[in-house]
Amino acid sequence: xxxxxxxxxxxxxxxxxxxxxxxxxxxxxxxxxxxxxxxxxxxxxxxxxxxxxxxxxxxxxxxxxxxxxxxxxxxxxxxxxxxxxxxxxxxxxxxxxx
Amino acid sequence: xxxxxxxxxxxxxxxxxxxxxxxxxxxxxxxxxxxxxxxxxxxxxxxxxxxxxxxxxxxxxxxxxxxxxxxxxxxxxxxxxxxxxxxxxxxxxxxxxxxxxxxxxxxxxxxxxxxxxxxxxxxxxxxxxxxxxx
Amino acid sequence: xxxxxxxxxxxxxxxxxxxxxxxxxxxxxxxxxxxxxxxxxxxxxxxxxxxxxxxxxxxxxxxxxxxxxxxxxxxxxxxxxxxxx
Numbered sequence: 001x002x003x004x005x006x007x008x009x010x011x012x013x014x015x016x017x018x019x020x021x022x023x024x025x026x027x028x029x030x031x032x033x034x035x036x037x038x039x040x041x042x043x044x045x046x047x048x049x050x051x052x053x054x055x056x057x058x059x060x061x062x063x064x065x066x067x068x069x070x071x072x073x074x075x076x077x078x079x080x081x082x083x084x085x086x087x088x089x090x091x092x093x094x095x096x097x098x
Numbered sequence: 099x100x101x102x103x104x105x106x107x108x109x110x111x112x113x114x115x116x117x118x119x120x121x122x123x124x125x126x127x128x129x130x131x132x133x134x135x136x137x138x139x140x141x142x143x144x145x146x147x148x149x150x151x152x153x154x155x156x157x158x159x160x161x162x163x164x165x166x167x168x169x170x171x172x173x174x175x176x177x178x179x180x181x182x183x184x185x186x187x188x189x190x191x192x193x194x195x196x197x198x199x200x201x202x203x204x205x206x207x208x209x210x211x212x213x214x215x216x217x218x219x220x221x222x223x224x225x226x227x228x229x230x231x232x
Numbered sequence: 233x234x235x236x237x238x239x240x241x242x243x244x245x246x247x248x249x250x251x252x253x254x255x256x257x258x259x260x261x262x263x264x265x266x267x268x269x270x271x272x273x274x275x276x277x278x279x280x281x282x283x284x285x286x287x288x289x290x291x292x293x294x295x296x297x298x299x300x301x302x303x304x305x306x307x308x309x310x311x312x313x314x315x316x317x
Binding site for chain 1: 234240309
């Protein structure tokens with residue numbers, strides 16, 4: 001059963017890549033920087049699981065791997081911070097959009 | 099594409115308080131001539147649009163706290179630029195300069211409002227906010 | 233060191249899940265629902281890694297870790313493909 005783990009991890013890498021590509025597309029479409037950062041974050045997570053797939057499950061406890069994961073989540077935190085820093089506290093419009 | 103250069107405040111303004119190019123032009127007209135008062139007829143002739151359209155836009159912008167309305171008894175409705183907050187004022191200023199420097203990008207941004215939840219995803223990460231614009 | 237990092241990751245994931253759920257309740261945008269599930273799953277994944285780390289040799293959660301990781305990401309991809317135009 002433990003032979004399935006690299007397979008699962010590999011599939012996860014693919015999912016992360018697809019997610020990152022979607023976020024990249026959203027960024028290109030809307031110019032919203034948060035999407036670019038989420039794309040980077042999921043790219044990093046993909047890298048994390050790729051490294052894990054190529055080594056062994058207990059490598060997750062090793063610095064190289066968890067540093068990548070840390071980076072991924074730090075990017076997310078940064079994205080959230082940025083989103084809230086430059087914001088104008090706007091109230092919802094009384095009428096809808098086009 | 100240039101859309102990445104549009105400041106966050108302007109982006110929010112376009113997403114939440116400006117519905118069309120006409121509204122944008124109307125807002126900027128009143129912004130540039132502040133604190134002058136305009137009525138629908140004058141706006142219509144200045145921007146060369148229909149009077150009814152001008153009325154609608156002025157009313158909409160006022161409802162979104164960008165303009166103030168002063169009702170005169172038999173002399174109709176007069177609008178002037180009066181944003182509800184300093185932040186809003188600053189955002190409109192940035193919008194004016196963005197419109198001048200990156201007109202195409204601003205217009206694209208105005209008309210590319212995704213309704214499929216993508217924008218809501220980004221908005222969900224705003225920590226403090228008022229009621230969502232749905 | 234590692235424990236602190238995985239704890240931080242777990243908390244960040246959970247925070248994202250909460251924000252997205254809140255956004256979903258407000259806007260009814262389904263993409264946010266699936267995304268929230270993904271981040272919830274990732275939070276769980278981080279907790280499993282943490283548990284595995286601190287329990288030393290007593291338990292082996294490696295299969296659970298991989299399964300939650302894949303489950304979460306698959307949910308997100310499903311949401312993106314299905315809901316985003």
